[in-house]
Amino acid sequence: MSDRFGIHTIDTGFHRPAFDAAYLIVENGRGAFLDCGTSHSVPVLLAAVEEAGLRPADIDWLILTHVHLDHAGGAGALLRHLANARVVVHPRGAPHMIDPARLIAGATAVYGEEEMARSYGTIVPIPESRVDIARDGHRVDLAGRTLACLDTPGHALHHLCLWDATSRSVFTGDTFGISYRELDTDRGIFLFPTTTPVQFDPEALKTSIARLVALEPERAFLTHFGAIDHIPQNARSLIEQVDAMSRGALALIDAPDRHAALVAMLDALYVPRAVAHSGLAESAVRDLLGMDIELNAQGLGVWLDRRRRV
Known part of the structure; x- marks a missing residue:
């Protein structure tokens, strides 16, 4: 589906319906993908190009919020179909897209080879010649439409968000939390932060959230899942929850079975x-x-271990 600003929301099909989104922004007959899901998502993304009235050769950009595999795992495979596209990625993430060996090894250690193949498919390297490094303030020109890249650590050190002044929207990857449409009611959305391994930093995340709010966006496009509004109100809720999760984790830093205790703490925080x-x-x-x-x-546990070493 698309809106009046040429923003197409694409369900990548990862894990379950309405769980993982990529976006196609269309301007004057040219296109830019924002995130791409996994290698298994490539047929869905190419179908979205056709549905938008474009050809693969009309796609100029693939912009990655960060290199976690549900956002960027399919980048190399997709790029093989996009003859004119360049990949825009944070400087900390670029080496992992050019040579994904460490990315693959780390994910395989967590999920195992069988699950890696089932969920993520083959991770294809991206030629260095097709990579643009997006430092803070980097601007992408999509047929005269400016898309600004913002360095937004907190979820990951290699995370960027995208500001689209034309639609007054931010594309937030995982910085502005997670909101599943199944939980929507007439009272609004249910939104919560994500602290997945391995680079969660609560203070940096709160700063990044505040930076997005300062842009006064009308909407935030989340990877998980879709567009949300009421940005200041939701930002306050996110920051309060980041603080609650951090306090809860710190209280459990010496718990005997710490991971189980962290799971129980988060379950009590969110499920009721x-x-x-x-x-x-x-x-x-x-x-x-x-x-x-x-x-x-898991992410809170890594953060606690990092605090011990400081």
Whole structure:
């Protein structure tokens, strides 16, 4: 689907419906992808190009918010179909796109070879000659439409967000949290932060959220999932939750079975609130949030270990 500003929301098909989004921005017959999902997502993305009335040769840019595999795993495979496209990526993320060996090894250590192949497919390197490094303030020209890259650490050190002044929208990757459409009600959305491994930094994340709010955007386009509004209100909620998660984690730094304690803390923080907001049963909420709670607990654990070393 697309809006009046030529922004097409694409469900990449990763994990479950309405879980992982990529975006296609169209301006004057030219296109830019923002994130791309996994290698398995390539046919869906190419179909979106056709549905937008474009050809693959009309795509000028693939802009990556960061190099986590649900956002960027399919970049190399997609680029093989986009003869004229260049990849825009944070300087810390670029080496992993050019030579993804460490990225593959790290993910394989977590998921195993069988799950890597099932979920992510083949990770294809990107030629260095097709990579543009996006430092803070880098500007992408899409047929006269300026897309500004903002360095936004907190979720990851290699994270950038995109500001589109034409639509007054920010494309936030994972910086502005996660909001699943299944939890929407007439009271609004259910939004929560993501602290997945391995570079969560609560103070940096809060600073990045505040920076996005200062732009006075009308909408934020999340990878997980879709567009949300009421940005100042939702930013306050996110910052409060980052603080609550950090306090809860610090209280458990010496817990005997720390990971299980972190999972229980996050479950208590989110499941009752999501049940009250959505009206869904606890079991349904845990089906939706269980993977995020597990990954957030892992990320908080890495953060606690890093604090010990400081």
